[in-house]
Amino acid sequence: MTSKNFVLFDVDGTLMDAVENQRRVWHAWAARHGLEGDEVYAVALRTRPVETFAAVAPGAAPEECLALLHALEDEDVRTGSYGAFDGAAALLRALPADRWALVTSNYEHRVRGRFERTGLPLPGLIIDAASVAEGKPSPVPYLTAAEKLGADPADCLVVEDAPSGVRSGLDAGMTVWTVNTPAPHPDAHRHFPSLAEAAPHILALVGRP
Template identity: 35%
Template sequence: MTKKNKDVKILTCRVVLFDLDGVLVDSIANVERHWSEWARRHQLDVTHVLSHIHGRRTIDSIPELAPALPAELEARYLNDMQTLDTRDVVAMPGAKELLNQLAPEQWAIVTSGPATLARARLRAAKLPLPRFLISGNDVTKGKPHPEGYLKGAAMMNADAEDCLIIEDTIPGVEAAHAAHIPSIAVGATYPHTEPGKADLWIPSLALLHVVDSEEDEIALAVSE
């Protein structure tokens, strides 16, 4: 799926499966504001909480952070608050341009959050809604388990080798690896200086462009 063409890296696939937060939308300020308020309300260490939430379902993080609390109730509260309040949620650089280059049947979103929250953030960021969205409520096991990405591939009628995943967190990249789907890690969230399971790391989605698109293949160029 990766080749060189006159020193430009070319990636080929049939379907692109995007993570949402940190890939298509920048929600970091919003997420950390709500989680920080939640942590302070329950007298938890804010720094510790914020280091354990990214790339995972809320329902999976809470039992580890506060095992005495009712996880489902607290997760619903946090997700509802973030759905109602989308302040500071904007599109990531290059996200709108890349999505506009893809046909609706060529891409989907696999996110750890609920669908209502995902759609609220996409609208806040003024990005198109996907034809297919796999949310944290659609799986029994969240990232780093591969269930979400395998469901995404199946929903798009694509084999694993026909897909490309774009992620920004270690749990997300580990989920891609477990699904045997090639992945690109993007942005500062993923520690690109450390050994990882991503096939490629790029600092920004703005470096990724569609250079050719047919019904059975998308060619993406990575700017150096």
């Protein structure tokens, strides 16, 4: 395989375990609307927030629904418990500072808050939901990251856990590896059951022992 010089990481589910946090946020949101938490969360796992609101609370104003969700997410960043996946901190510290970035569907201030809480090092570049007009599975987020890093998409390795992120990276013309899922995505170039297992291979691609 041709050596890849840049690494672009998804955040939630890839570097950090935030499943329980997302569940708590959606349960709190559902309670404010008199809805059953598990039912709302099941929909939220499959759809974007605006689509979730339309499905579970069609009579509510989408702007108010989103404002409440954002407030709950911000509160969770301040008070919730987060855990980085094994090997994440050592991997990020070992990468050249100008050769990796975060590409997330979340917002930068939340990512920074979570990283500070878990002690993960931050890169110089974070492409978040406010950075692009189209989110994953569009290739725009990963292409934007490559452009800002001055990288050819063909020289970028994407590390993901979610199908939408895999599609985003593939359509951007990048190599995509998946981690932290029991089964590989059928279109990903390579799969590792955990980030820790992927770490030495990621470092090898950027020329680090």
